Amino acid sequence: xxVNPNQFKGSDSDRIDQATAAVAAAGGGTIVLTKREDPDxxxxxxxxxxxxxxxxxxxxxxxxxxxxxxxxxxxxxxSSNCGxxxxxxxxxxxIHIVGIGNARFVGADNPRSTGDGNKQLNVxxxxxxxxKEDRYQYGNWQNIGILxxxxxxxxxxxxxxxxxxxxxxxxxxxxxxTISGIHFESTSKKLIxxxxxxxxxxxxxxxxxxxxxILIENITGxxxxxxxxxxxxxxxxxxxxxxxxxxxxxxxxxxxDDDDIAYVTIxxxxxxxxxxxxxxxxxxxxxxxxxxxxxxxxxxxxxxxARAHATIRIGDKNPNWGGVTPVGDTSGFIISxxxxxxxxxxxxxxSLADSIIQNVMNHNxxxxxxxxxxxxxxxxxVVMSNVIQVNPR
Numbered sequence: 001x002x003v004n005p006n007q008f009k010g011s012d013s014d015r016i017d018q019a020t021a022a023v024a025a026a027g028g029g030t031i032v033l034t035k036r037e038d039p040d041x042x043x044x045x046x047x048x049x050x051x052x053x054x055x056x057x058x059x060x061x062x063x064x065x066x067x068x069x070x071x072x073x074x075x076x077x078x079s080s081n082c083g084x085x086x087x088x089x090x091x092x093x094x095i096h097i098v099g100i101g102n103a104r105f106v107g108a109d110n111p112r113s114t115g116d117g118n119k120q121l122n123v124x125x126x127x128x129x130x131x132k133e134d135r136y137q138y139g140n141w142q143n144i145g146i147l148x149x150x151x152x153x154x155x156x157x158x159x160x161x162x163x164x165x166x167x168x169x170x171x172x173x174x175x176x177x178t179i180s181g182i183h184f185e186s187t188s189k190k191l192i193x194x195x196x197x198x199x200x201x202x203x204x205x206x207x208x209x210x211x212x213x214i215l216i217e218n219i220t221g222x223x224x225x226x227x228x229x230x231x232x233x234x235x236x237x238x239x240x241x242x243x244x245x246x247x248x249x250x251x252x253x254x255x256x257d258d259d260d261i262a263y264v265t266i267x268x269x270x271x272x273x274x275x276x277x278x279x280x281x282x283x284x285x286x287x288x289x290x291x292x293x294x295x296x297x298x299x300x301x302x303x304x305x306a307r308a309h310a311t312i313r314i315g316d317k318n319p320n321w322g323g324v325t326p327v328g329d330t331s332g333f334i335i336s337x338x339x340x341x342x343x344x345x346x347x348x349x350x351s352l353a354d355s356i357i358q359n360v361m362n363h364n365x366x367x368x369x370x371x372x373x374x375x376x377x378x379x380x381x382v383v384m385s386n387v388i389q390v391n392p393r
Contacts, residue, residue, distance in 0.1 A: 001029030005045075006037045013048045020052060028056025028094070035064045044106075048072045050147075052080035055092045061159060063101030068108040068165070073129065075141075076105050079148040082250045086243040089251045091150045099158035099181075105145060107163035110192055114165045115139035115200040117248040126190075126197035139201070141250040144170045149251035157181050160221075163190055167203040168223065172251045173210030173258070181218045188224025188275035202275065203229050208249060209259040209288055216266045224275040230261050230293070233321060234286020265294045272302040272342075278313040279342065283350075284330055285322020291332040302341045307364070310371075311340035315350015317374040324374045327351045339363065346370045346387075351378035360387040 003022045005015040016031070023029040031051075035043040044065035049072060053059060059077060066076055077097060082089045112135075115125030119139045122130030129135035141147060143166035148154060154177040161168045162185045169179065186202040202224030205216060209232035216228060234255065242252035266280065273279055279300055284290045300311045312335065317324045333355035335346070345362040346369060362369040369387045372379065 001026040002032050003029065004032045004034060006034065011048065012036065012045045016045070016047065016051055020054075020057070023057055024054050030058040030060050032060045032062060033064055033066065034062045047076070048074075050075040050078040050083075052078055052083075053095050053097075054080040056094045058096040058098060061097070061099045061103035063103065065104040065106055067106040068111070070108050070110045070112070070128070072108060073112040073142055075144055075147045077146045078250075079151050082147075082149040082242065084142075084243055084245060087241055087252075089150050089242050091152060093152045095148065095151050095154045097146065097156045097159065099160075103159045105159060105161045107165050111165050113139055113143055115143060116166055117141070117246060119200050124198070125200040126192070136245055138246065139166060139248075140245055141248050143201075144168075144248075146170070147250060148172070148174050150174065152176055155179070159183075160185070162186065163199070164202050165199065166201045166248075167206045169204070170206040170208065171211050171214075172208045172249055174214070175211070176213045177215070179205055179214070179216045179219075182220075184219075184221035184223045184227070184271070186224045186274070187222070199224060201225055203227070204271075205229070206231065207261055207264065208232060209234070209253075209261065210256065211261050211264070213263045214265075216264070217268050219269045219271060221271050222274040223271075225273065226278045226281045227271050227273055228266060228269065228279070229281040229283070230264065230290060231281070231283045232259060232261050232285075232288040232290065233283060234259065234288045260289045260291065262290070263292045265296070266298075267294070267296045269297065270299045270301060272300055272306070273308040274306060276306055276309055278310045279308050280311070281313045282330065282333075283313075283316055283321060284325055287329070289329045289331070291330070293333045295333070295335045296337055298338045300338075300340045300342055308342040310344040310347035311338060311342040313344070313347040313349055314352055315348065315374065317349055324350045324378055327378055327380050328353050331355060333357075335360070340369075343367060344371045347373060348379060349373040351380075352382055353380040355382045356384075357382065357387060358385045362387075362389050363391075365389070365391070
């Protein structure tokens with residue numbers, strides 16, 4: 001079944017909701033978003049709330065733009081099994097978001113909230129809800145662009161995202177998926193009413209705890225924070241229920257037997273962190289492991305005046321993030337074919353075991369190709385070859 005929201009009446013969100021309801025009633029199908037058709041002449045979709053996708057649903061964004069309104073405090077798209085007050089997140093399957101042509105997701109002109117669950121509005125990250133007594137005063141998972149939890153067999157393909165309010169695309173306990181052909185443009189700041197406003201935590205793609213068997217490929221652009229981050233921070237996040245407003249994880253953070261991030265391939269990435277963070281970050285703690293990771297093909301195109309902190313950062317010795325993981329909890333990495341212009345090329349800030357790092361070219365003459373920030377005693381059985389320093393550009 002294929003349904004176009006243009007065939008319905010009401011606000012843009014009402015029309016999209018009617019289309020998703022029709023597809024759900026049919027047991028699955030495709031919501032086809034083409035350019036908005038309306039006598040007022042506006043061709044982009046201006047939404048006030050998240051597009052909710054259930055099992056066996058595809059959102060096809062065909063050469064058009066989806067934009068958050070200034071009244072929205074919600075995701076662009078969310079799997080329908082999770083949300084505010086939903087304490088039991090039931091598994092879904094076969095959810096796909098596919099772009100054709102110029103498929104764009106654009107943040108609000110003047111957003112109500114930005115940043116993750118630790119950022120107080122207008123103290124650390126911008127939001128028009130800041131200072132209003134009847135509004136929640138911190139960021140949370142509602143600021144994430146595309147958010148899925150406990151979805152098996154999924155894909156997000158061929159879209160561009162601009163000025164996200166927090167992380168661009170995030171997954172929690174999702175398996176067997178593909179994230180491909182994604183372009184980002186966010187800088188951690190935006191000019192609003194003549195003033196530069198700060199938008200924190202503008203990662204591009206985030207895999208959180210329990211994400212496994214996933215391919216990330218053909219990623220381009222720049223973000224205000226890490227371009228790609230695989231983060232499972234047990235010591236920091238455990239204890240919050242699903243559906244809580246005061247969290248960046250919509251599915252909650254209770255400890256399960258399947259929290260590891262594993263069997264992930266990342267390839268063909270060209271981009272940088274405009275916020276001078278990391279291009280790719282791996283971070284785990286609290287007994288959660290990251291293992292069986294392939295990273296093949298990463299070109300750092302950081303400009304001279306905004307070099308990322310690290311092209312690749314593994315772990316963190318900061319106790320606020322759980323400190324250095326036990327040797328063996330972060331293991332089984334194959335990192336190949338990297339060009340770096342960042343302040344650090346390969347930054348080993350935690351532990352790493354049983355891994356290979358090869359074919360790395362560091363173009364920054366002010367740092368070594370590999371920085372052992374936490375100390376070489378936390379590195380075990382890591383083989384390096386063709387990791388070289390080259391003349392700066």
